[in-house]
Amino acid sequence: MLKILIRFLFIFIVYQGSASAQSDTSLIKTYLKTLTKTPQFRNHTNIDQLNLTADYIKTIFEKSSDSVSAQEYHVDQKIYKNIICSFGTENKKRIIVGAHYDVCGDQEGADDNASGIVGLMELSRLLKGKKLNYRIDLVAYTLEEPPYFRTEFMGSYIHAKSLKESKAEVFGMISLEMIAYFKDEAKSQSYPLGILSVKYGNKGNYITLVKKFGSGEFVNQFSKNFKASKSILTKTFASPPSLPGIDFSDHLNYWKFDYDAMMITDTSFYRNKNYHQKTDTMETLDIPKMSKVIDGVYNGLISFNP
Template sequence: MRPLSGAGKGGALPAVSRDRIVQHLTFLEGVRHPVVAPVALQQACGYVEDMLRALGYAVDLHGFEDGAEQYHNVVATRLGTRRPEKRLLVLAHFDTVAGSPGADDNASGVALLLELAAIFKQWRPELTLQFVGVNLEENADREEAGIGLRGSRALAALAAAQGWEIEAVVVLESVAFAGSSLPQGAPAGVPLQVPPHGDFLAVIGNEMSQGLVTRFALTVESFQVPLPVVPLVVPGNGELLPDTRRSDHAPFWDAGYPAIMLTDTTNFRNPHYHQPSDTVDTLNLSFALRVCEATAAFLLGLAGGEGEAQR
């Protein structure tokens, strides 16, 4: 384990464990798919559940149906001490497409989610803090169009039906492929100059989430985390830039909740995207640790509270 970047303007931060992140990546690597690898998908769901329970969180399995089968999101909760009705959600999906072991997409996001849960296990947040392993995010395993993001759609629908007061949703989507020599692409119509090399984290929000995008970038600067950040706020709910809607934040945008996606931009940088070669040995673990540091600092600011951050 190593400490987070020392005390910057924002003060001292908790520690991020490289060993724990590698443990999670190693376990999760492999096809995790409802049709071609349903046992592995269920094992991944069970792993996320077991890890979160072992950390002392109250864990619920949120069930939903897809194709006449029952699937589950894993929801771990730490109730807020002062404003428990207000929620802060951290999401990462644990399924893969049919042909890929999914180390970056999205074992990397799940590994960081579990590491963040470990960091905050003895924290007493002012707002209710929830870590959610999301099922069936991937879009490429059904012939019908437009039915991706099934787990997060079900969760956002539940939140809307029950009137959840969500202050922020943070989605960790492929966060470990980066390098200064990697050529960086961008979808057509992006309203900013994208850096030519893939060494940055993209922070994507809609108009409602603009404050979260700005706050994340300022947190990285304040705590002096050595992580280049490219913020992007899209008009409306990203309808004019469909590539900005390709993860579990989009259903929450559509339900009227503020949400941001943290991403290494996947196929705009990573040649292993959705390929058999998306393996742990292609990942940049130092980059992933810096993303975890930045996200931990961001969550500390949003959730408030007190307690011992874990090492």
């Protein structure tokens, strides 16, 4: 009986370990290096570099899905591209998971937002061959950063608008916006309102699920599933869209078209002082914790029950 019990415990531990350790940190490092250590910075003025980045993302996506496409559009006589990778295309209604690959100015943009793009890349690998009863679209956006932020030239605006115009059925959208910077030191986390530190603490050691008041069924269920995976310390933040920072990413455009949407973030400049600086490099990132965020997203997606 004791031997049977020991064997059962061993199998349980192995199973639990494999379930919680899905992402490949070696691949994550390779992806980050390729995205950030480039001849030119991937900002809107370096169109050739943006196109090379888009092509690289497309190549990675094509390893996992036979449904990969480029959504092209024109701005100032230049062609910019969203890259879309789909799974479960036999299903009608879909989930969108998106991140932007452009940067603000002359910087590598490791956390902002190569980390989110790498999240999409790893999700594509993890979703390969999975049987789904809903569709998942992974979308790599261009032109999220200034001078195009909050304009109709944002790649996410173009994509959200196309969904609305085609009358696509959408459960909801998840924006991966800076998911790799963590600090365990006291006072490493700040907030738009100082009083929030009483509830959320002053250590930047968690990932945040950001949603607005009145979020729909998809956002609420996904958030519950993400937290239930216990892959990483997670805190949920809900507020009016007017609070500074809550709409500082691509999910804002899905809100504009009345889709249920949320953001997953390390809280950006409220924690990472390298935000929009030349110091935003992959050497500053916490790869193991970043991998756990990706695991949480994956588990939240495959646990979704329409």
